[in-house]
Amino acid sequence: MKQHLGRQAGVQNVEVSLRDGKVDIVPKEDGQIDPTKLLKATYDSGVSVAEMDVTARGNIVKNASGDLALRIAPNRSFAFVPNEQSKALEALVDSPTEVTVRGQLFKKPAGKKKADTAPPMKLVILEVQKKE
Amino acid sequence: MGSNRAVLLIVLCGTMAIVPVVQAQIKHIEMRVEGMT
Numbered sequence: 191m192k193q194h195l196g197r198q199a200g201v202q203n204v205e206v207s208l209r210d211g212k213v214d215i216v217p218k219e220d221g222q223i224d225p226t227k228l229l230k231a232t233y234d235s236g237v238s239v240a241e242m243d244v245t246a247r248g249n250i251v252k253n254a255s256g257d258l259a260l261r262i263a264p265n266r267s268f269a270f271v272p273n274e275q276s277k278a279l280e281a282l283v284d285s286p287t288e289v290t291v292r293g294q295l296f297k298k299p300a301g302k303k304k305a306d307t308a309p310p311m312k313l314v315i316l317e318v319q320k321k322e
Numbered sequence: 323m324g325s326n327r328a329v330l331l332i333v334l335c336g337t338m339a340i341v342p343v344v345q346a347q348i349k350h351i352e353m354r355v356e357g358m359t
Contacts, residue, residue: 215351238355
C-alpha cells in the first residue's frame with residue numbers, strides 16, 4: 191500500500207504504522223494531491239479506509255451551492271459540513287485572510303463494507319489552526 | 323540619491339526572492355485504515 195500511495199500524483203512521502211493502522215501522507219508543494227484518488231488507491235490496494243483527516247490552508251468562500259467552503263486553489267475547494275467551527279469562519283468569506291484548518295474529509299459509515307468515496311466530499315472542521 | 327534608490331530596489335527585490343511564497347494547499351493527510359497486514 192505504501193508504494194501504491196507513494197506513486198500517486200502530488201505525494202511526497204508516505205508513512206505507515208501497522209500497529210495503529212495509521213497512514214501519514216505528506217503532499218508535495220505542487221498542489222497535485224487529490225484525497226479522492228488516495229482513497230481509491232487505498233481501496234485498490236485491498237485496505238479499507240475508516241477515516242481520513244486533512245490539514246489544509248486556503249481562503250473562506252461560498253461555493254455555487256451557497257455552502258461555506260475552503261478554497262485551496264482557484265478551481266478547487268472543500269465545502270464544510272456546518273458546525274460551530276465553520277460558523278466562526280463565516281465572517282471571513284471572500285476576505286484575503288488565509289486559514290489553516292484540520293478536518294475530517296471522510297469517515298466510513300457504520301455497518302457499510304465499502305463507503306461511497308465519490309466526490310464532492312465535505313469537510314467537517316475539527317480545528318482552526320491559523321488565521322493570517 | 324539615484325544610486326541609493328538603486329541599492330534600495332536591489333535589496334527589496336532580494337528580500338522578495340528569499341521570502342517563501344505561501345500557497346493555499348493541502349498540508350497533510352492522515353488516514354486510519356482497517357484490514358492492513
